[in-house]
Amino acid sequence: xxxxxxxxxxxxxxxxxxxxxxxxxxxxxxxxxxxxxxxxxxxxxxxxxxxxxxxxxxxxxxxxxxxxxxxxxxxxxxxxxxxxxxxxxxxxxxxxxxxxxxxxxxxxxxxxxxxxxxxxxxxxxxxxxxxxxxxxxxxxxxxxxxxxxxxxxxxxxxxxxxxxxxxxxxxxxxxxxxxxxxxxxxxxxxxxxxxxxxxxxxxxxxxxxxxxxxxxxxxxxxxxxxxxxxxxxxxxxxxxxxxxxxxxxxx
Numbered sequence: 001x002x003x004x005x006x007x008x009x010x011x012x013x014x015x016x017x018x019x020x021x022x023x024x025x026x027x028x029x030x031x032x033x034x035x036x037x038x039x040x041x042x043x044x045x046x047x048x049x050x051x052x053x054x055x056x057x058x059x060x061x062x063x064x065x066x067x068x069x070x071x072x073x074x075x076x077x078x079x080x081x082x083x084x085x086x087x088x089x090x091x092x093x094x095x096x097x098x099x100x101x102x103x104x105x106x107x108x109x110x111x112x113x114x115x116x117x118x119x120x121x122x123x124x125x126x127x128x129x130x131x132x133x134x135x136x137x138x139x140x141x142x143x144x145x146x147x148x149x150x151x152x153x154x155x156x157x158x159x160x161x162x163x164x165x166x167x168x169x170x171x172x173x174x175x176x177x178x179x180x181x182x183x184x185x186x187x188x189x190x191x192x193x194x195x196x197x198x199x200x201x202x203x204x205x206x207x208x209x210x211x212x213x214x215x216x217x218x219x220x221x222x223x224x225x226x227x228x229x230x231x232x233x234x235x236x237x238x239x240x241x242x243x244x245x246x247x248x249x250x251x
Contacts, residue, residue, distance in 0.1 A: 001015075001176060001177070001184035001185065002173060002174050002175070002176060003041075003168050003172040003173060003175050004028060004173050005173070005174075006025065006028055009024070011173075012041060012177075012185075012187055012191075013027050013028055013034070013188075014028075015188035016041075016188045016191050016192050016195075019188060019189065019192035019209070020192040020195050020196060031170075034170050035170045036195070037191050037195065038168055038169065038170040038172075040190065040192075040194040040195060041168055041187045041188070041190070041191045042168055043190065043191075043194065044186065044187040044189075044191055044220075045165050045177060045187055046164070046165070047190065047224075048177075048179060048183070048186060048187070048224070048227065049061075049164065049165045049179070051228055052179060052227070052228075052231050053099070053162065054228070055228050055231040056231070056232060059231075059234065059235055060101060060162065061162070061179075061231075062162075062163070062178075063163075063165040063166045063178030063179070064176075064178035064179070065165075065166035065175065065176075065178040066089070066163075066166060066178070070101075070160065070162065070163050071158055071159070071160050071161070072086035072087075072088075072158070072159050072161065073156040073158055073159075074140075074156060074157055074159060075155065075156055076146050076151045076154055076155060076156060076157060077146065078127075078146060078147070078151045079127055079146065079147075079148075080145060081123070081141060081142050081144065081145040081146070082139050082140065082141045082142075083139065083142075084138060084139060084140075085097055085100070085135075085138045085140055085159065085161075086159055086161070088163030088164065089164070089166070094138040095164075096163055096164050097161050097164075098161075098163060099162035100159060100160070100161055101160040101161060101162060102159075102160040103133050103140065103157060103158070103159050103160070104157065104158050104160075105156070105157040105158065106154070106158075111158075114130055114131060114132055114133045114142070115131070115132050115133075116132065116133060116134070117133060117134040117143060121143065123141060123144070124143055125144075126144055126145075127144060127145040127147040128144050128145075128146075128147045129147065129150045130143055130144055130146065130150070131143055140159070165177070165178055165179075180227070180230060180231070182230075183223065183226070183227045183230070186220060186223045186224070186227065189209045189210070189219050190209070192209060193206040193209035193210035193218070193220060194206075194210075196209070
């Protein structure tokens with residue numbers, strides 16, 4: 001589903017106009033409302049993405065809009081033990097990185113993965129080849145400083161990561177959310193509910209979309225359950241065992 005399609009009336013913003021009762025071009029023709037609904041849609045995208053990542057941590061996810069892979073090089077430095085984690089998308093800050101999936105360097109085109117440090121392992125002051133790492137804030141600490149020998153053989157190490165989705169800007173038109181298209185309407189449901197909750201006389205209507213109750217889920221919560229089921233079965237080769245939680249607990 002496109003972000004906005006004023007011709008065929010089938011974009012996310014047009015669905016928001018219908019669900020919220022604002023009417024045709026009521027959002028797209030109002031700069032302030034368009035910016036607000038873009039923000040609401042992005043908030044919903046964050047909730048959806050959180051739920052996708054919770055389905056199966058063994059199955060890596062990435063927003064379809066990204067043109068590069070979530071794997072970034074970091075230059076090695078002799079006698080240095082701590083390095084800054086890479087940003088997860090170009091021009092963004094460290095907050096765009098959600099999870100580290102692996103840290104490795106290459107030997108004869110084969111990956112050598114470092115293991116996460118356990119509680120009984122200690123950082124060493126002696127330089128050498130790293131075998132383990134510790135994450136702290138936006139930093140990576142290796143179990144030892146990098147020796148000159150290691151740096152001479154390996155100019156970079158790689159960080160595989162999980163990143164945030166690619167968010168919309170209010171001027172977008174044909175851009176689509178980077179997850180399964182059949183669930184795109186969830187973003188309009190979320191955004192409309194957020195808008196209606198800010199209008200006292202219409203707030204009751206928003207509970208139909210997002211009730212926050214496990215016993216009487218709204219359209220958004222019910223949709224999140226269906227989305228999680230679809231992502232649990234996305235790869236037939238995985239033996240997926242998904243623990244279902246209420247959608248309300250994912251916010």
